[in-house]
Amino acid sequence: MSLPIAPKPTLRRFHEARWDEPIIFELDTPGERGVLPSRPEPDLGTGAEALPDELRRTTSPALPEIGQMRVLKHFLRLSQETLGADLNVDVGQGTCTMKYSPKVNDALIRTGRLTDLHPLQDEASVQGILEIIWRTERMLAEIAGMERVSLQTSGGSAAIWTNISMIRAYHEAAGEGDRRDEVITTIFSHPSNAATAKAAGYRVITLYPDADGYPDIEAFKKALSPRTAALMITNPEDTGICNRRIAEFVDLAHSVGALAAYDQANANGILGITRAKDAGFDACHFNLHKTFSTPHGGGGPGSGANGVSEKLAPFLPGPVVERDGDRFYLDGERPLSIGKVAPFYGVVPNIVRAYAWMRSLGAEGLREAAELAVLNNNYLMKRILEIPGASAPYATGRRRIEQVRYSWRALYEETGITSEEIGVRAGDFGVHYWTSHHPFVVPQPFTLEPTESYSKAELDEYADVMAHVAAEARETPDVVRTAPHNQTIHHIHHDDLDDPERWAPSWRAYRRKYFADGDG
Amino acid sequence: MxxxxxxxxxxxxxxxxxxxxxxxxxxxxxxxxxxxxxxxxxxxxxxxxxxxxPIEQDLVAHVTGILERNRPVATGRSFLGAGTYRHFVPAVVDEVIGRSEFLTAYAGEPYEDHGRFQALFEYQSLMAELLNMDVVNVPTYDGYQAAATALSMAGRMTGRRRIVIASDVFPDKISRVRDFVEPALELVFVPTVNGTADLAAVIEQLDDDTAALWIETPGFTGTLETSLPGLAEAAHRSGAILVAGTDPIALGAITPPADQGADIVHGDIQSLGLHQWFGGAHGGFIAVHDDPRFVMELPSRLFGLASTDVDGEYGFGDVAYERTSFAVREEGKEWVGTAAALWGVAAAVYLALMGPRGMAEIGETILARTDYAMRALTSIDGIDVTDTAPHFREFAIDLERTGPTAAQVIESLRAEGIEPGVEIGTHRLLVCVTELNTRSDIDFFVTRLAALGEGVGS
Structure with missing residues (x-):
């Protein structure tokens, strides 16, 4: 063969790294050291003599002993066996807004002027970070239209919790805490709305969609009563459908004395378009790790932002950052505050990243990002709905905001191939795909959310993968069923994961249950 | 145009x-x-x-300009703790958690994200060895949440309402726990004696409505609980669960609470390879024995080993997924969401580097320097440690007999580049000593503090 080189095929000939790396305990080589900690000066003793005998650990923890480079290599190999958003067209994790996390923001935070700050050191020596927290809060307050914002929570679900906790405190302060014991949510709102409300002691009422896919307003009216503490709702919902009557829902909640909390974990399609305040909400929250670009960290740390109206501002967790001329300070003297929701002041690395992202874009850029997220979504929807067997249930023919919950129902009925199997096979082409939150109200669901970050060419690539796998489901279903083929490992057997006698949630549990040398 | x-x-x-x-x-x-x-x-x-x-250079200039107003305290000259701790972070830890793949991954399947599942399974497994317990969750938000969840688990398991608190707990942690467990659980505080649990008074409080006895070791002022076996026995006699909070960085040198009867152990992993980040880098662990009564109450993800179609190949998946709110919404245990997975990877790398000897050594170093600092500070006339219990990393000193208030001491020593500790009373300072404070750092602190006393006295 000689030049010129033949053109590339339509689909990427992907193969994920396969290092076949052992579990770290199998790298144990007695005597090796990975790092040497500081030791006490000679005349200080070993420290252990300061302890009573029963507090001295007598059996060493069975951690492995491994030289430094081998530890590094082990974890770098595991990193290569992980498909981050930086590497794939990560539009398959709908509801989670897998957008670009700009590298400059990672570079900006890699400084001792952030990493080496203690939360209780002299306020005068932390003016920079206090200013960034203050500015970030103000920018988010403008985006939500809310009175105040708190950045204290460490994730979206924790932020939802904080909203319900403030609502609970509000009703208690009004003497209605005992009477209001119900929270209403919708099935296409994130499951954490239901779960946090339940954890806060509320009975949860879940609304299902009407025939057009909108939350059923008649059912909502019936569910409302003097017992209602709050409406907790996502909009646009996980279907990508925008609830045209959202202000009416909020008004109805208010009419019985309930408050309304807006899950804006995913606000990516509506930045600069519409605001929580305009629909009358009392509380909302953003996820900085979704809409505001901070990386997802393989499942955290995230960062939540709670926005509240004047009514709820006194209940915000503390302390809050205040400004006095050029000086920023922390105010913890707030008698109605629900108190601490996390240590100190929030997930600082992510707050700085989110600030830098917003500053890079500005007002015009944020709206452009939202509009492109929506354009990308509607473009991808067109491409996906051209694939035989795919559909977008509810609100047929209508536009969607930033994501769509699709269904492979027709393909499944024709081929028996499930959405989950399609997802595993899609990974063979180097893209991530997720079904949807449970329960599967939409049959054989999948939720795509392209965000503003992926080019048209990348969206085409993703649609081509979907079309190819759908065709395989008809023509060579065994290829789909026996996937993965080009990923790090092969088909996993799940049977042992739910049986307490057989599950292995740690290496020591595995060794104990299956090998004679284990503890036991 | x-x-x-x-x-x-x-x-x-x-x-x-x-x-x-x-x-x-x-x-x-x-x-x-x-x-x-x-x-x-x-x-x-x-x-x-x-x-x-939009011009990257301008953005860098702007953000860097604001951050210039931050002035970290010189390593060794800070004695601040109270929830966020100063420990050395090996370079390999930052290298691994800075990798694009881990940093920008999220909810990939156990095939395409095999490496993430393995790293977190290894985090669970390494922590399990340190804690001497079989089951450790994928990290929750922070140690405060871990405490709140551990106590809620005890409440759900026993169907009882009272939490008896036998240690001095960080006030902020109590605030968080209160927000989370009320109205389902009632918090009952038993005052400590000499910084540790008052066994007889605790036993008085244990009854058939007590869900959990909560111990913190080290406690708020760094005290190590010396009567854990007796407390555990008393709790178990009354049908309560012994919930113990600890810091894993101590456990290479100190007996793990599980060995003394703790049923649920929880805490924060910030000490294990995470920088201070102005208090913004925390992760919580909850550990239990491999008993389904306990495991089924954990709200967090829990990754387990699984076989694949190929011999010798490791696979992973979620253990008992049906517990979680992802599976069954409000019928799940509390909730699960984006929490602190990357910090779990950091802790895994840290523990793999340290190994058994490193963890024993760092625990001993901190014990030795803490002990030295306590002796050196109390050699100053008029300064006392508030109790005589054994301490790890933190202790409180009483300055009343020296004259100036804690706030005055802090202000004066800051002028000399020292952060002497956290004010926890008009005349009380909470002092934190880690491996980053060498003997000469401690000597410098003691000398300057002594000079302050002389200045006031003259």
Whole structure:
């Protein structure tokens, strides 16, 4: 063969790294050291003599002993066996807004002027970070239209919790805490709305969609009563459908004395378009790790932002950052505050990243990002709905905001191939795909959310993968069923994961249950 | 004519691409996509935000300029703790958690994200060895949440309402726990004696409505609980669960609470390879024995080993997924969401580097330097440690007999580049000593503090 080189095929000939790396305990080589900690000066003793005998650990923890480079290599190999958003067209994790996390923001935070700050050191020596927290809060307050914002929570679900906790405190302060014991949510709102409300002691009422896919307003009216503490709702919902009557829902909640909390974990399609305040909400929250670009960290740390109206501002967790001329300070003297929701002041690395992202874009850029997220979504929807067997249930023919919950129902009925199997096979082409939150109200669901970050060419690539796998489901279903083929490992057997006698949630549990040398 | 708005983060802001995509969707303008947003809810014009900084160089100059106003305390000259701790972070830890793949991954399947599942399984497994317990969750938000969840688990398991608290606990942690467990659980505080549990008074409080006995070791002022076996026995006699909070960095040198009867052990992993980050880098662990009564109450993800179609190949999956709110919404245990997975990977790398000897040594170093600092500080006339219990990393000193208040001491020593500790009373300072404070750092602190006393006295 000689030049010129033949053109590339339509689909990427992907193969994920396969290092076949052992579990770290199998790298144990007695005597090796990975790092040497500081030791006490000679005349200080070993420290252990300061302890009573029963507090001295007598059996060493069975951690492995491994030289430094081998530890590094082990974890770098595991990193290569992980498909981050930086590497794939990560539009398959709908509801989670897998957008670009700009590298400059990672570079900006890699400084001792952030990493080496203690939360209780002299306020005068932390003016920079206090200013960034203050500015970030103000920018988010403008985006939500809310009175105040708190950045204290460490994730979206924790932020939802904080909203319900403030609502609970509000009703208690009004003497209605005992009477209001119900929270209403919708099935296409994130499951954490239901779960946090339940954890806060509320009975949860879940609304299902009407025939057009909108939350059923008649059912909502019936569910409302003097017992209602709050409406907790996502909009646009996980279907990508925008609830045209959202202000009416909020008004109805208010009419019985309930408050309304807006899950804006995913606000990516509506930045600069519409605001929580305009629909009358009392509380909302953003996820900085979704809409505001901070990386997802393989499942955290995230960062939540709670926005509240004047009514709820006194209940915000503390302390809050205040400004006095050029000086920023922390105010913890707030008698109605629900108190601490996390240590100190929030997930600082992510707050700085989110600030830098917003500053890079500005007002015009944020709206452009939202509009492109929506354009990308509607473009991808067109491409996906051209694939035989795919559909977008509810609100047929209508536009969607930033994501769509699709269904492979027709393909499944024709081929028996499930959405989950399609997802595993899609990974063979180097893209991530997720079904949807449970329960599967939409049959054989999948939720795509392209965000503003992926080019048209990348969206085409993703649609081509979907079309190819759908065709395989008809023509060579065994290829789909026996996937993965080009990923790090092969088909996993799940049977042992739910049986307490057989599950292995740690290496020591595995060794104990299956090998004679284990503890036991 | 104004240039079209094209931003490096927005590939499809390129005018020709945008036009082609609009045409493909059959939309005239992007406004067509927002027909379901009523006009009266639309933002009129642009939001009122500071000017954009789309040129990367300008953004760097702006943000760096603000951060210049931060002034970290010189290593060794800070004696601050109280929830966020100063420990050395090996370079390999930052290298691994800075990798694009781990940093930007999220919820991939156990095939394409095999490495993430393995790293977190290894985190669970390494922590399990340190704690001497079989089951450790994928990290929750922070140690405060871990405490709140551990106590809630005990409440759900026993169907009882009372939490008896036998240690001095950080006030902020209590605030968080209270917010989370009320109204389901009632907190009952038993005052400590000499910084540790008052066994007889605790036993008085244990009854058939007690869900958990909560011990913190080290406690608020760094005291190590010396009567844990007796407390555990008493708790178990009354049918309560012994919930113990600890810091894993101590456990290479100190007996793990599970060995003394703790049923649920929890705490924060910030000490294990995470920088201070102004208090913004915490992760919580909850550990239990491999008993389904306990395991089924954990709200967090829990990754387990699984076989694959290929011999010798490791696979992973979720253990008992049906516990979680992801599976069954409000019927799940509390909730699960984005929490602190990357910090779990950091802790895994840290523990793998340290090994058994490293963990024993760091525990001993901190014990030795803490002990030295206590002796050196109390050699100053008029300064006392508030109790005689054994301490790890932190202790409180009483300055009353020296004259100045804690706030005055802090202010004076800050002027000399020292952060002497956290004010926890008019005359009380909470002092924290880690491996980053060498003997000469401690001597410098003691000398300056002594000089302060002389200055006041003269």
């Amino acid at each position: 104004a240039e079209p708005f094209v931003h490096p983060y927005l590939p499809n802001s390129a005018p020709a691409v945008k036009a082609a995509m609009l045409a493909a969707t059959g939309a005239g303008t992007v406004d067509d996509f927002y027909v379901d947003v009523p006009d009266d809810l639309r933002v009129d014009g642009l939001l009122d935000l500071p000017a954009a900084l």
